[in-house]
Amino acid sequence: MKKLAALLVLALAAFALVACGDDDSGTTTTEADNGAAVAGDEKAAGGGSTVEFEADPGGELAYTTDSASVEAGEVTIDFKNPQGLTHDVAIEDASGETVGKTELIGEGETSETVNLKPGKYTFYCTVPGHREAGMEGTLTVE
DSSP states (O other): OHHHHHHHHHHHHHHHHHHHOOOOTTEEOOOOSOSSOOOOOOOTTTOOEEEEEEBOTTSOSSBSOSEEEEOSEEEEEEEEEOSSSOBOOEEEOTTSOEEEEOOOBSSEEEEEEEEEOSEEEEEEOOSTTHHHHTOEEEEEEO
16 A cells, blocks of 8 residues: 555656646747748737748748748747757848747747847758758848
8 A cells, every 4th residue: 555655646746747847938839820921910918020930841841931021129930840850940140140049849839039120130940951951041120
């Protein structure tokens, strides 16, 4: 009986640890309607713009778009990856510095919010070889 009670306590403790999880406040899961880049969507809480990206649903090393535009300021990057292969979306400024990046995900959705000034940026996947294979595009911030 003591072994059963100890096993039950251990199982409950494991469940509690899993339920707590890791809260990464910079990245949240969202439901995106589709992977096309959309500029100027107003967020319900506090304004800002949203741009949506999606990895190619057919499995190619590509996004479904190679250009997007958005208003300057607080920008939420919504990324949907229907592939099992992991991808992300990084934003690089004109000097080559990465100014924001989503989480690497496979078969899921993620978001990241960055503050962007007007200008031309490059969005790309940080997985080695993916950018070179075509997973990049231009983000215009107005």
